[in-house]
Structure formats: C-alpha cells, structure tokens
Amino acid sequence: MAGSIYGKNIMISTWGESHGDALGVVVDGFPAGMELNKEDIQKFMDRRKPGKSEVTTSRKEKDEVEILSGVFEGRTTGTPISMLVRNTSQRSADYSNIKDIYRPGHADYSYDEKYGFRDYRGGGRASGRETIGRVAAGALCMKLLSKMGVEVTAFTRSIGDIAIDEKNFDKKNILLTATAMPDLEADKRAVEYIRACQEEKDSLGGVIECRIKGVPAGIGEPVFDKLDAALSKAVMSIGAVKAVEIGDGLLVSARKGSENNDSFENNSIRVTKKTNHSGGILGGISDGDEIILRAHVKPTPSIFRTQHTVDREGKDVTINIHGRHDPVIVPRAVVVVECMCALTILDLMISNMSSRADYITEFYKKLK
Amino acid sequence: MAGSIYGKNIMISTWGESHGDALGVVVDGFPAGMELNKEDIQKFMDRRKPGKSEVTTSRKEKDEVEILSGVFEGRTTGTPISMLVRNTSQRSADYSNIKDIYRPGHADYSYDEKYGFRDYRGGGRASGRETIGRVAAGALCMKLLSKMGVEVTAFTRSIGDIAIDEKNFDKKNILLTATAMPDLEADKRAVEYIRACQEEKDSLGGVIECRIKGVPAGIGEPVFDKLDAALSKAVMSIGAVKAVEIGDGLLVSARKGSENNDSFENNSIRVTKKTNHSGGILGGISDGDEIILRAHVKPTPSIFRTQHTVDREGKDVTINIHGRHDPVIVPRAVVVVECMCALTILDLMISNMSSRADYITEFYKKLK
C-alpha cells in the first residue's frame, strides 16, 4: 500500500534513492495561482543539503531543484508540480563491502526481509536523502502558510546533553548556526562536543522542537485525524525519530489535573489560555495557542568503530563502516521537521474549510 | 475530511456521542470466514466499560454490544460488520451548567470554534466513550492476530510517579488489577495514591505501554507509512495522550551511536539482536524483535475543584464540574491502546502481502 504518498487534500508522492540518478516529488492538489519561483524551493533545499559545515557529512551535493511541471508564467496552475534533484556525488564503491552485511541500527535487514533484496548503495530508499522530496513539497506549503499568517519554526533544542537556554533564543540564529540552534552559546558548545565525539568515532542524538504560530482555533479533525495524531505521524515518519511529544509531552503523565489544566481567560480580543501545557491542541483540535512539538532523534547509526553483526547468510561478522556520514542527524533534519509540520497543518486547514455547512453555501454564493 | 474513519485495508468508521442514543462502529474489509461470536467482542468491551472498580467513574454502563451485520452462521462474511452499544445511563442534567462554559483541559472551546456549536452533554463526540467503536473493531483484529501468532499486550506502566517493577511483571494481572498494572504490589500502591488524590478533588496521569510479539520482520511501509509512524498516529489519536515513544524512545536523544546501536547476531534459527533499543523497528519496518511503545496520558481534566475559565461570550467565570469522572484515565485506556495497535499492525500485515511480485503470482497460481 504505497508508503511514499502523504496527505489528503495536497498529496505528495516522493521517490528516489541515495545513489540513483535523482530524487524528487510530485505535489498534487496544490492550489492554483500562487507565485512560485525556483528560489522559493531552493532556499529550503539548501538548509538540508550536505557538506555545509564541519559537523555534517563531507558528501558535497548542490541539491539543485528543477521544477518540471505545474507552474506557468510564474504561478502554480493547480495541476501536479513535479520537482527533481539530480544526484551528483555518489560514491557507490563505499558500499560494496556492506552489500551482504547488515549494519547495526540501519534498515538493511528489515528491507531485505520485506523485499527479498535491496538497493544497498548508501541505504537506497532508506537514506536520509529520501527527505529531499519532503522538503521541496514542504517549501511550497511554507510559502502559502506564510500568506495565511502561519509561521512554522523548527530548531535544534539539544544535541546529546547540550540544550539551548530559552533566554538566549533568537530565531534568526537557526539559519546561521551549524547546529540549527537558536542559541549561539549552546551552538558553540555543541559544535565542540560533536567534534570530540567524531574523534572517538562515535555519533550523537538530539531533540528537534517545532513551534507553529498563527493557526486559528478549530484545526484538526476529531477522533483519528486529530491534529496531534497527524503531526505525530508526520514527524515520526522521519527516519531516526523515536519519540514525539506535544506541548508538555511526557511530563504530563506525572502531573495532577490541577497542575496540568490550562485556565481559559479573556484577553479582550479573543479567548486565550493562561498557560500552554496543552501545546495548542485540545481534544485533537487547535485551541488558537502556539502549537509545540518535540522530536527525539537517535544518534546516527553509521559510526566508524568496528561493530559486531551478521551477514545475509546469518554468519557472525565484524563491520567497519566507511563513507561520509553526519556525526549527528539533527541539524539537517530540522528543516525536514518544519516541512512535515507545514504539509500537515496546511492539509488540515484545507479540510477545515468544509467543517460547517454555511462555509460551503457562502463560498458558492460568492462564486456565482 | 472525515476524521472518524481509520485504516486502509480494514477500514473502521466509528460514531456516537456520550449522551446520544448509542455508539458504534462499522468495520469494512474484514476478511471472510473467521468464526466470531458476541463474546469475542464483549470481553474487550468489558475491559473498558465504566464502573468496574472504585478507581473509575461511577457511571454504570453495561456496554453490551450488538452485532448487526457481516456475520452469518457464526462466521464473518467479508462484508461490513456493524456493531452498536446503547447508552443507558446518561445523566445529561449534569452538564446543563457547562453548556455555555469552556471547561479547562477539555475540547469545549476548540469544538465550538470548529463547528460553531457543540453537543455539550458529557463531552459529546469528544468523550472517552468515543473509544467504544475502536475497542469493538480492535477485538475483531485481536482474534485474527492471535491466529497468526501475534500477541498484543498493553498495560499500565505508571500512574503519577508510581511505576511497575519489571521483576514483578505477570501478564495475567493486567486483567485482574483495578489499575491494569501487571505488578500486584505497584497496583496496590497506585490504588491508594488514586484515592488520596480523589480526596483532594484532583486527578492523575500515567503511562501505558504496549508490547507486540510475533510480528515477523518486514512489516511497515517505507517513508510515510513507517510502522512507528502508523503506531504513533494510532495511539496519539486517543484522547489525553500527549507523547509517544518507540523502543527506548526519548532516551535515545541523549545517547551515542555506540550505545544505541543494536548488534545483530545469529541465534541459529534466525537473525536476532543482542539488545532491543530500537523497539523492534528499524527504518520504519519491523525487525522481528518485540515491538514496544509507550503512551503518556495526561491527568483527567475533569476535577472537582473550582477552576477559572471563560464562557461562550468570553466573560471570566468560575466553574465547578459535577458528574461522574475517572480520577485517572489510564486503566480504562489500556485496552484502547491495545486495540489501536492491533488495528494498525493487522492493516500493515495485510499491506505487506503484496510487497513482492512473487507473493502475488504465487497466490494466484495456487488459487487456480
């Protein structure tokens, strides 16, 4: 049942392998008439592309996006937008020694069991390069959301045990630091920590946070398509994410109701909450407050130490991984989390346009 | 876009409000030929029904299930199975005072903003009674999974700060204890803690864990429909869940790769892993190991203390909640987590039947 298609109103279909010719995405159902140029997409691609700093992989890819359809005279046409990025710096030879070996922490074994064989070059479809299509599609949504006053901001909250300090938070730093941390001081310490870890031939995990401002109350569908359920799936579908929290997240399980309930209050313009333990979502539907989620990312499984494992015949072997790997996935995954949240929010905001009968009757009255 | 429909191969459509005539579910796509009687469903309904112990709501509902279609001569027919439970103990008057007031921690405000008004009686569709349909449908899947050697077991891991001790784990206790804890000793302490909390007119949160045994390697789809992404959505869609962890979950973000990677080894029958930090899922696809997830549940928002809030006009008011409420949602939500996991796993196991071309060609060769 597929697996590489996401969304309901706006449906994206991603494709491509780490060491294939190209990777890309087709975005179907994106509304017509939005101005779009290549740079709108490229600036998001550049945030995830490899080789930008000393704390990411040294694989150099320009990750230049081509828009092949769905845009005419600088505007989206309402028909599918196909976007593609060519691979230019594959070094498949790096992977010849793992062709028949299952790397610990990787999907080699589970893919082989599922499909009977796999494209082992660079992890094939299980590579982080798979997220290129997500980011290209997410960039489209980010542009439309910004016109709607919705601002989606993801950043690195922590790497290993080095976390940002909220009082140093400066949004513009997210795009400037090597770690995508909004706190320059924490970034500096984190970079040093990553370097030390690299010297030990080891890797690190971390936490990505996403905050979404400007979403009106009422977004999300009851029961199975709750806003938090949809966001959790979106973020948990990113490789290496092992836990997702909404609002105060896991802290709530040890709290009492009197501590955790957010009181409503009247701030003279609209109803607000005194606190935001809920992370902007009540009963699966946005409450008008800032939406907050955190994704816990595991350390890169590719480490340069000798590890124990088995081969395709089940024989015990040792493995030494070569190649160019990120010592920590988090900094480059920040924009992926942002894009997955953007896709999800926009999709649910569109669904919400038909939540009331009078929304529909008035739309068509006006159209006539 | 709906919201009350779940699944791809087996699609369930749930309906009903807390204080309406009835609640139920239609299960479409359930395979033909499985023996089914009412008791198969009722025993699951009984696990979630209210009024069973002193630590749940005192609302008494028999929650007796009626099977209205899709079963003939004791077997499923392959056509939709419609199941229904009548409400018998509504006390709508308990809610007349909250008709125009937004209860803190509840979905009153977000529903009103979405739909323009709401069925305020007992929370309407946002009530925990909504899960009746999930459990009835999940019971069907549990039966089929057990024939396939798949065992899904959810239990209460902790309530407030009282957690089970793994060395006291005895699965049969889950069905015997008031808290659904598998550890009698922890259960005893938790019950006392809940009572003390009730006396303070407060409520508690907790953690539910689910372990799934017997799932072969290869289940789950790449990219967006990863097994962990699907399970996260399933569990996060249950009201009051605010965080989900897979395997070691949030612990992984502070680990190094050398600590977190699970080594593969040959246990002479099949490939296994020395450790199971991954929680049975690698690259979004099952690795043959036990699948483990945890859901963090917030404290019941209905507490009997006076709280500050606003009414529908935005005026500041105080609220005193009456009615019959669970002091902690966790014990009755355990079976809901189990059922949502069962629905998700079975659905993905069906999808996996067409993952290889030879699976399809051999199926039809055999059929002829």
Place this chain on the structure above:
Amino acid sequence: MAGSIYGKNIMISTWGESHGDALGVVVDGFPAGMELNKEDIQKFMDRRKPGKSEVTTSRKEKDEVEILSGVFEGRTTGTPISMLVRNTSQRSADYSNIKDIYRPGHADYSYDEKYGFRDYRGGGRASGRETIGRVAAGALCMKLLSKMGVEVTAFTRSIGDIAIDEKNFDKKNILLTATAMPDLEADKRAVEYIRACQEEKDSLGGVIECRIKGVPAGIGEPVFDKLDAALSKAVMSIGAVKAVEIGDGLLVSARKGSENNDSFENNSIRVTKKTNHSGGILGGISDGDEIILRAHVKPTPSIFRTQHTVDREGKDVTINIHGRHDPVIVPRAVVVVECMCALTILDLMISNMSSRADYITEFYKKLK
C-alpha cells in the same frame, strides 16, 4: 480493501444484508450546522421502499429510518451521522432452496468464489436493500445541495422499449407515477407492459436519466477524478447498471467534430453553449451547463421461470425462484441514482473550495 465506503470529503460507510437485523450508513465529514430532521431522510427512503405499487415487489417494509448520532438540537454537529433501518419483513425460508444453487444473473457464484461462502438469504449484501444506506446519506447531501442552488433530478427514461416523450416531461410526475416516469402517458403504457411481462414470468430493464442543474463551471478534478469519471463510478456501482452515458454518450462515437462541438456564446450574463452535446462537462470539469447522464439497467435477474444452472458442487440443476421480486428494478433505482449523483457532486464541490490559493487565504482572512 473495503468496498462499502464512498467519498473523500464526505465519506459514507454502508452496511447490512437483506435478511439481517438492520441496514444502515455512517456519514463522516458532513458539515456542521445544517438543520436536519428525520423527515428529511424519510421522504427519500419512501421513494425507494418496496411494496408501494403493483409494479414493485410485494415485500412490505416500512423502512423507517433512525438517526443515532451526529445531530443535536435539530442540527448536524459535524461528527458522524449514523442512520439505521430495521428489517421487519424477512422471509428467509424463501431462500432455503437456493442455499446451494447459483441463480443465473445473480452474484451467488461470484460471492462464493470470493469469500468461500455467502449469506444466501435474499442475496445478503448483494441485495438491492444495500442501497438503503446510499439513499439515507444521499438525502443529507440533497438537502445541502438545494441550499446551494443545485438541483439533482433522476427519472425513468424508458422501460423495455417504452420511452418517455420529452414534450410530456413534467418533473412533478416523477414522484407520482409508479414507474418514476415524468410522462404520464408513457407511464401508463409502461405499467401495462410490466404487467404483461409479469404474466409471462419475465422481467424488464430500462434507462434512468439524471439531470443536474445549478452546478457552476469548474467542478471536477483533472485526470483521474474527472467529474464524468466520478459520476460513472457512482452510478455503475449500483447493482444491475451495465452502461453509463454522459451527455450525448454513445452517439458521439459516430459523429464528426463539426457536429459534436458545442459553440460557446455570450448570453450577456455569462458564457453559455449553443448546444449541450457535452452534457455539461468538458475535460472532466463542469462547464456551467446542465449535467446529464444515463444509466442502463439490466432486467431483474430473478424471474419465475424454470432456469438451468449449477449447484455449489458444480452439478447441473434446474432452479425455480420463489420470493417477492421487482419485475423491473428501474422505478425504485431512480432515487438511488439521484442520491449517488448528489453524493458525488457535493464531494467534488467541496474539493473545489481549495482549487485556488486565494480561496484559501481569503477564507482564513475572513475567519480571523
């Protein structure tokens, strides 16, 4: 993959067998705030219920609809609307002789091959009673469409070789005649023809036409979800329909372009067409003109003559069908065609609300 669920924005899930306890439907995603009472649904149920005239089956069913959820204080709440009709006049004994025999023209054999066995009583799920759920759901959509100025009208165009005369067309007759013909004179002849056919223990087919007025230009999605493709599926999914035509339908295959093209012209208010060969659809998208389709319905397969067939062991046998059957399906299927078209049009009109970026931005600007 299910099969009893239909729609994208508004999703209906139908269930029930001819001789089970009940049949019904759950409508998920229907917008909130529309006034709804039982009579809105019942009047459509009455149009399809059996036993109304001498030219339908003599099975007497009141087909009284119960609304179990999704309506509060006389208005839809936006949550699933569950509706149910109890069976009251089953005579399952009529079917004991066909338990192991495949009736010609029926789905007995194909169901047995698919599922391994079947609920043989009255055709089980393959009975025309399956359409109860479609009509209940369609009635909801008809009400909302009428508020939007969209009028869906189906009628009997012909029975056997007796067709209506366009110049006698009077819409109100559709609800008055036994045949659902809008032409009293044709109705009279058709009734006589049906009676004669009944005396010969035979059955008849016919043609149902549906005309949809008030749909603005622009409805329908390009490529696979064209308006005509969606309507064709909707109508072809009704049992016994074997051909569907849009606009001039099959006539177009023998025409020349110069004959078939509809010229556009300016009628001072908006663009119109001089002719309507296209049936209101160009390139799969409505052109603002009346939408026209025709469904060709096969004769009732249950006839009272001795027929040759085989039993479940494959042995050649003769069969004599008993029971209460419509001599022609067409009159009672008219409202089903109408309802399937209503469901389809409304669903696509909702999809269209997000076809342009400015529709979305303006909706949310207004909401704030």
Place this chain on the structure above:
Amino acid sequence: MAGSIYGKNIMISTWGESHGDALGVVVDGFPAGMELNKEDIQKFMDRRKPGKSEVTTSRKEKDEVEILSGVFEGRTTGTPISMLVRNTSQRSADYSNIKDIYRPGHADYSYDEKYGFRDYRGGGRASGRETIGRVAAGALCMKLLSKMGVEVTAFTRSIGDIAIDEKNFDKKNILLTATAMPDLEADKRAVEYIRACQEEKDSLGGVIECRIKGVPAGIGEPVFDKLDAALSKAVMSIGAVKAVEIGDGLLVSARKGSENNDSFENNSIRVTKKTNHSGGILGGISDGDEIILRAHVKPTPSIFRTQHTVDREGKDVTINIHGRHDPVIVPRAVVVVECMCALTILDLMISNMSSRADYITEFYKKLK
C-alpha cells in the same frame, strides 16, 4: 483533492503538461522483485506516441522513457518507480492565438473557471499527452499481469460508422494497423474514411473495446468498488470518452430477464456460463468469464474549420485552430484504455488477497 493520483495498493501519480519540459509518473507500491528494463515500458510508449502514421498528428515525439528510481540490478525494489519523458517537439507559438479564446469542445473554459487561468500551450494538462504517465505505469502492470496469466487486450472496434467484423478478428493486427483495428479489411476502409474526413477539415469519433482474459472469479469489491464501477471510472477518466459499457452494455436495458440471464453450466473443469451477456462481472465481482468493456470516444474537438466561440472577456469571436492534431483520437487511445484496465485489475486482484481470513493466516504461516 488531487486528481492526478490513481489506485489503492499500487498508486500512480502522473504529472506534466503538453508543452512543459517533461511528463511522467511515480508508481508507488509496485511489488519488489519483478525484472524490468526500459524496453518493457518503451514498447507501450511507442504504441501511443504521435507521428507514427498518416492518420495521427504530425507532431514528432520520440517519447523516450527514463526510469529514475525504484529499479536496481534489473529488478523492481518495491520502492517508488519514477519515470519521465522529455518533450522535444513543442511548438507553443501555434497556441498564441488561442491564449484568450475558448476552443469549442475543449477544456479551456472549464479550466479557466476552475483555476482562474491556465497553461494554454497545447491544452496544458488537459492535453492527450497527459496519458504518457498512465501508459508508463500501465506497462508495469501489464508485465506482472502476464506472469499471472491475465491478458488485457484493447483495440479499435469502430471509427465513425466503420466497425470491425468479428470474423476477421486477428489480435496481432492491433499492433500492425494504423487504426489499431484487429481487422485488416475494416482498417483499410477506416483509413480511407479518416483521410476523406481530414480533407473536409473535420474529425471522427469511435469505439474502443477491451477484453480481459484469465481473471479468476472473485475479483472486485462489493458495493462501491465493484469491478465494473472501477473499470468505468478508469476508462471514463480518459479524455474524450463519453460512455462506457460492460458486457452487452446498453443493449440490456431493452431486454427481458429470460433473454439476459446467463445460465451457469459445468464444463467439467470449473463452472462456466453458456453466454456472456454479463461481460464477466456479476454483482460487481468477476465471474471467471472474459471481461468485456467498450468506451465511446468523441471526435477530436480540434478541427480546422472556422468555428464560433467567445474569448475570455465573453466577446463573440471566430476561431481558426492551427497546430498538429489527430483526426481521430481512437487509435492512440487504445493503449491508454488497455493500461487503465491493467492498473485497475491488478489493484483489485491485490485487494482480493485479503478477502478471506485463511488467505492471511496461511500467508504468514508460510512466511515463518
């Protein structure tokens, strides 16, 4: 809600405009392990490519397919297969005069009304070139179906009033004749007729038939996803198709039950039918007989005569269409019908693999 995505188990996402850079398709969910090379796809592309004979458009396109992902070492990997065809012979200048004018019989007006503007070059997305993606994806399915003993064969049944004679039917001629007729004699007359029509600056319609052999009984889902409903949608979604018939199609509406019922009989190997009025489908589910459908195709709307129409301002104007157009769409659409049927049948055959509980339990027993 999209519109360019099709299928449930195997989902295809097509994209591209007539005069854009390229067109293509992403096929998600195609099973792993099938040998695949470019030629498997190219031979189908060549059947639909323009410029092959004197009775098609003179636009010359090589329509050479590139496979960009999802294939490794000559076999499908189970991950998305992305295929692309570059446009090489656009002559957009041919369309500058119709930029602001609505061509009769085309989707210009309905697209403008839907999206606010359109890519007018060559019809943009509404061009017949849109079907390139369908054919590339269909070619994949045809290969897998042939391994399963399923043979899908479409051909031209008639052009204008020139129809094939069943007794001259020779399947191999379909690929040899300019008209895709299986009858050499009819082809000859049809070619002459087309030429005469071209001289009159006019165009022709016709009928495409598709026959599907080797589908076992039991394929198709009850109610909404009936095999005939699914096939109708598939074929009606092809531009210019205005009617679809299953089996004897529209003839059945004028028949009696005694004439139309197909008797079952025992042919010693399996149950068969004496006649096949049903076209291989009973109750929406295959009955094991040959599946037969016919699509009625309208004449090419682009004709070289002066036509009356209006422009975007609603002013009455005359239009003279230039460019390179097929005088009849039918011959090149034959392979599109074949491919849409192949996609639909394979998808429903996969769905059917989980129709019985024992199919599922046995699959997983064997896997272990």
